[in-house]
Amino acid sequence: MMVTRFAPSPTGYLHLGHAFAAWTASRSGTRFLLRLEDLDTGRAREEFVAAIFEDLAWLGLSWEEPVLRQSRRTGAYREALARLAPFTYPCFCTRKEIADEIASAIEAPHGQAQRGPDGPLYPGTCRHLSADERAMRIARGDSYALRLDAAKAAANAGPLTFIEQDPAHAVDPLLFGDVVLARKDVPASYHLAVVVDDAFQHITLVTRGEDLLPAVHVQRLLQALLGYPAPQYAHHRLILDKDGRKFSKRDQSATLRSLRAAGVTPSGVVALF
Ligand code: GLU
Numbered sequence: 067m068m069v070t071r072f073a074p075s076p077t078g079y080l081h082l083g084h085a086f087a088a089w090t091a092s093r094s095g096t097r098f099l100l101r102l103e104d105l106d107t108g109r110a111r112e113e114f115v116a117a118i119f120e121d122l123a124w125l126g127l128s129w130e131e132p133v134l135r136q137s138r139r140t141g142a143y144r145e146a147l148a149r150l151a152p153f154t155y156p157c158f159c160t161r162k163e164i165a166d167e168i169a170s171a172i173e174a175p176h177g178q179a180q181r182g183p184d185g186p187l188y189p190g191t192c193r194h195l196s197a198d199e200r201a202m203r204i205a206r207g208d209s210y211a212l213r214l215d216a217a218k219a220a221a222n223a224g225p226l227t228f229i230e231q232d233p234a235h236a237v238d239p240l241l242f243g244d245v246v247l248a249r250k251d252v253p254a255s256y257h258l259a260v261v262v263d264d265a266f267q268h269i270t271l272v273t274r275g276e277d278l279l280p281a282v283h284v285q286r287l288l289q290a291l292l293g294y295p296a297p298q299y300a301h302h303r304l305i306l307d308k309d310g311r312k313f314s315k316r317d318q319s320a321t322l323r324s325l326r327a328a329g330v331t332p333s334g335v336v337a338l339f
Pocket of ligand 1: 075103
């Protein structure tokens, strides 16, 4: 039996786009699990966790218990990071230093910054630090993030593919460059946590919005490095507002809460899909 999941972050009320993702996953004819991406302790709130359960149930969805909470899984992420150690390096750059480095690369003759799905890629500054310098800065207490050395990881993993609704696609392991896998105050980045948890929950079908399609490239690479099986992927179209824009969390009128308050019924919401 295939297993899929819906993995919202409890940082706001569920909006239509999320409801569509949950509904699509729960209708996929597979086992359906729910997982809370609540690692952002500054923004995740219990009030939103309760609202997620209540709004999904109101929509007529049911899921298997227990619901996995990423905030309880920091040990698993630490273990995965330890296994990825040959392919990571500490990065001491501040956001400003990275922005300055990118700006000067663009200003150089024929200069350009490499771009990924989330904007300019990290220019790799800290990849070139010596072992002594790394050790000295860590000992000194400098704060750092752990980044994936994407080229080294890609060379180790060899050619990879992923299955998106049947055809196999080639993975571009360098698409996100040297992504951050963890920070001092965040035990795992989204990419690392989702890969570790999909394997832990034996997810065989990743169902989510097509805005996350590029994320597969780095996630497949991490799966290969960690020796995890590759799930299949089904990225669904996004629900857009009347101006053709993706609903954002700021769009309070498109949350299930406000649709409910406005008297829309569950079948009225499903009709919007
Ligand atoms: N938390 C993500 C979202 O709410 C979903 C991540 C995933 O399904 O991989 O869009």
